Amino acid sequence: MTSRNRSAYVGDVTTIRGTLPPGSPDYVYVPVEVPSGVSELKVSYTYDRPSVPPGTPGNALDIGLFDERGTELGGKGFRGWSGGARTEFFVRADDATPGYLPGPIHPGTWHIALGPYTVAPQGLSYELTVTLTHGEPGETPEPVYPPTRAKGRGRAWYRGDCHLHTWYSDGRRTPAEVAALARAAGLDFINSSDHNTHSSHPHWASAAGDDLLIMLGEEVTTRNGHVLALGIDPGTFVDWRYRARDNRWATSARRIHRAGGLVVPAHPHATCVGCGWKFGFAEADAVEVWNGPWTPDDEVTLAEWDNQLVASVREGRDWIPAMGNSDAHRNPDVVGMPQSVVLAEDLTREAIQDGIRAGRSYVAESRNVTLAFTASAGGRTAGPGERLDTDHETPVTVRLEAAGAPRCTIRFVTDQGVLFTSEPLPVTGSGTVEWRTTPAYAAYVRAELRHETAVGPLPGVMAALTNPVFLGRP
Secondary structure (H helix, E strand, C coil): CCCCCEEEEECCEEEEEEEECCCCCCCEEEEEEECCCEEEEEEEEEECCCCCCCCCCCCEEEEEEECCCCCCCCCCCEEEEEECCCCEEEEECCCECCCECCCCCCCEEEEEEEEEEECCCCCEEEEEEEEEEECCCCCCCCCCCCCCECCCCCCEEEEEEEEECCCCCCCCCCHHHHHHHHHHCCCCEEEECCECCCCCHHHCHHHCECCEEEECCEEEEECCEEEEEECCCCCCCCCCCCCHHHCCHHHHHHHHHHCCCEEEEECCCCCCCCCCCCCCCCCCCCEEEEECCCCHHHHHHHHHHHHHHHHHHHHCCCCCCEEEECCECCCCCCCCCCEEEEEECCCEHHHHHHHHHHCCEEEECCCCCEEEEEEEECCEEECCCCEECCCCCCCEEEEEEEECCCCCEEEEEECCEEEEECCCCCCCCCEEEEEEECCCCCCEEEEEEECCCCCCCCCCCEEEEECCEEECCC
8 A cells, every 4th residue: 555645846845745544554665856966855744643532543654764775675775764753854965864874865766764653544644845955065974983892890790771762763862961871870881772773873982981881783663573783883774674474583683693783672561552572582682671660561571581481491492681771762761770780701892792691690770789699509609690500409599689779678589480588678778688499499590679569469669680590400
């Protein structure tokens, strides 16, 4: 099903109008003929928002741009995406609106990409205004990217937030502002993750420093879920224009891995349209179990992740580590709430990724919360993401030292469920608990710190959670 267009030309200004009916394709490409000598292409757009019955989505229209190289999957012609965050944009050789890529304006057929996110029963009527300015082209700047290492402390626990948005997609903060907030939150590393564009990549270099490692990424925002491309090579574009039924996801996952990145499904049970993860976890390196302030969505994701841990033990297959990120966009979103605390050999892109991939990490609500979680037996000790290799009947001591969590309750969770719950920590927020078990009784143990609950038997809001320690012979 295609849109119905009609055009009226006034000099170098073209007005294009059309209507998208309910059931339109996910993406509609409107052609624009660009002659020689154009130095700037500018697009603005509007669309109608009719009243809809209660419970029915209204109109929401995303927008982006592809140049004369085409709209095929893979993104050769990709020149930018702003989703629904902007009503206008421009591209030139020397500059572009945030979300878009500066570069030459070559003649040929360009395409404005329309993404009808939701369409009202009455349809979605839109109007595009395309302005072509002639003149001498500027010079495209050579991109400069942040370094792949910071000073670090050698093998240590490093704190990070790998899901952050700037004004290069639908955020309201500049990279410099995000970096300043990351430093204030006590973070050692961050990962950029603007929706469906890598346009921010050259704009992070000045925000990096010896004290802050900045990795580059993208939040690949499909119609069937979102995924973080975490720590990809600078300038890497990952396409998002597919659904689970299209069997394209594995190709994109390989693209992320070839670019040196991790595949991390984001907020798998978020309730916004298109946010729920439908692609499965076969390609995942980790999963975002905790996204922003703790909500019922996170509780469901935690339960699903724990069920996957049980299945991995039962079937003898690889497991998927958990991580947490803020998904901060604008005030009052808090950068570093939550944050992943990763045991890494150094503060480098590769070392941080290795720690995340191995599950040598825990998630904390802020820099104030610190944990030391171990399982020990016979002189051997293992931490999160590791295995305590010992006989099934060998007594194991599980120990958690916590700080910065006043009145929080500690829970030890195994493949059988919650097998230990502590008394609340004192108001100082510090305390140590121990629990004894055997590998025959618990195939793994992980820890949770919960705030005091206010609703009967329901668990309280999360303050911290760890990846599991596996017990017994593999």
